[in-house]
Amino acid sequence: KQEVTQIPAALSVPEGENLVLNCSFTDSAIYNLQWFRQDPGKGLTSLLLIQSSQREQTSGRLNASLDKSSGRSTLYIAASQPGDSATYLCAVSQGGSEKLVFGKGTKLTVNP
Amino acid sequence: GAVVSQHPSWVICKSGTSVKIECRSLDFQATTMFWYRQFPKQSLMLMATSNEGSKATYEQGVEKDKFLINHASLTLSTLTVTSAHPEDSSFYICSARAANQFFGPGTRLTVL
Numbered sequence: 001k002q003e004v005t006q007i008p009a010a011l012s013v014p015e016g017e018n019l020v021l022n023c024s025f026t027d028s029a030i031y032n033l034q035w036f037r038q039d040p041g042k043g044l045t046s047l048l049l050i051q052s053s054q055r056e057q058t059s060g061r062l063n064a065s066l067d068k069s070s071g072r073s074t075l076y077i078a079a080s081q082p083g084d085s086a087t088y089l090c091a092v093s094q095g096g097s098e099k100l101v102f103g104k105g106t107k108l109t110v111n112p
Numbered sequence: 113g114a115v116v117s118q119h120p121s122w123v124i125c126k127s128g129t130s131v132k133i134e135c136r137s138l139d140f141q142a143t144t145m146f147w148y149r150q151f152p153k154q155s156l157m158l159m160a161t162s163n164e165g166s167k168a169t170y171e172q173g174v175e176k177d178k179f180l181i182n183h184a185s186l187t188l189s190t191l192t193v194t195s196a197h198p199e200d201s202s203f204y205i206c207s208a209r210a211a212n213q214f215f216g217p218g219t220r221l222t223v224l
Binding site: 004036041042043044045046049089090098099100101102103104105 | 116118127144146153154155156157158202205207209212213214215216217218220
């Protein structure tokens, strides 16, 4: 059974700092991995999607990497801003299935 | 971009009553929609996969007679929580599949 773990559970940083969020998964036979952002009481916004054959994806100040063999992914946020404060979720899908298995998330607070 | 809406955004009900939550894909057709549940500080957990014109597929441990899903059209799926109890209080999120999964803003259910 696939399990997704995110570390740390919470992170507080000053504005402008670069930071890394970690995600690990137990079954490396994934189809893709996604990073989402969730604001309090809100739905999910997809940030980056990495196919199993890819090593990384970039969007603006965000960079996500994937090491499928070791079951790890990182989300790098450059020059953090207070508006980046949210919970970041990592989710994987298995081959042939659209089901997403989520981690518990990392709650990020960027202080002005 | 693809937009998914949910209604209501929050609902409070008495124990024993039934509550219906709607999930709509506003600008695309979705043959498949997904229903997730998120308890505080926990991961989103997939409850069921809703397929237009056929019966929903429920995840292990989810009571199909308690959580009724109807996907009557390509833009609407409904989740009815029957005889709700306080332990059903949670954040319910739907997603609709186009090329990727697009998530709704969620519905906060509180059962008194």
